[in-house]
Amino acid sequence: MVWTKEQMADEIVGMLTDGCSLNLGIGMPTLIAERLPAERQVFIHSENGVLGVEGRPTRETISPTLINAGKESISVRSGVSYFDSATSFGIIRGGHIDFCVLGGMQVDVRGSLANWMIPGKKVTGMGGAMDLVHGAKRVIVMLTHFAKDGSGKLMARCTWPLTGVGVVHTVITELGIFSPTGTAFRVDKLADGVSADDLWLPAELLC
């Protein structure tokens, strides 16, 4: 059985250390904020200028000035702080974030990531991703294993414009958890019932 998005989020929650700082990218990674038990004492950073994101607000507590980098409404925990964008990226670039979880379109065996444009088709912009991949101590990419056209997103070399070169430590898809080694993906864990054949990766790209 492949993992659901919630199970993927729970796998990442299992990797986090208590009391760590964590940045969550736009999209699937924001689910982690909702899956994280309060007793873990994790401080979630969002690059628009907040450290201490908790989950979602109620209809009573929602505030137009409480959003995450995906522009979604958030709630905050006690001990929260707010700051300008230069400080926010200083926190990132300065190496003060323990874990960062980003979405991705392609990731390769070198740990390079492409997630901000498809030439001739789509440009979203890099937002804070290029800074995050260089700043966080541990960079986790959370993505679906296959693109809509059926092609694999884990590959020998990214073909689309890069977000960063050799920056990704861990990749999680609905099929498993992988670590780019430079020449291949090390399989750290597979979802129950998933085999190496299901990954659709050439044997030389697996170890």
Place this chain on the structure above:
Amino acid sequence: MAAATKVYPDATAALFDMVDGVSLMSGGFGLCGIPENSIAEIARRGVKNLHAISNNIGNSGRGLAVLLKNRQISEATCSYVGGNPDLEEQMLANEVKVNLVPQGTFAERMRAAGMGIRAFYTPTGYGTPIAEGKETREFDKPCVLEYPLRADFAIIKAQRGDTYGNLWFKETARNFSPLQAMAAGVTIAEVEELVELGEIRGEDVHLPGIFVQRIYQGANYQNTIEIPIYAGE
């Protein structure tokens, strides 16, 4: 300027010298903390050929996207185009020149402009299209040389400001605004509450008034929440 006070009655008065072709920084992350009254005034004045410098250049037809729809913006410097179909469309049609800058580099380039830093090296963007044509240098890791980013004007919004221009921002609405205020020649702040000197404690000032040239109390704030999501719903 002869005016002894920084306080202006409204957006029309405060933006009196906003003309065609100026570069214009605008605060806000998405629609959070955007200078709504100043943007509406620029739309009303109809000035054209603007170079807008803002993280998102509006979103979903709102904020600076209003000026995009009016064809008032000819160049945009930003980090993110997603969620802004007006910008994506005009960019792909080559109607607006778009300079994409990684968000941390974007913030730091404005900070550098305001703080007197002539250039800086950052690992951000190394090995990507962003580094093409730029000087690079190897430190503990390879880095890209980046330069300050300035503008003629900055329009920003804060929750509270005093008559000297000291500002206090609410929650995440601060984002790029203090950096833009530092980097622009003329900074025009609009506030929800304009208060007398002393009503914002010195310790609570987020942006010292020395960075603000004009201030006015805005009106009719929408304060849109782009993507409201509620717990348990």
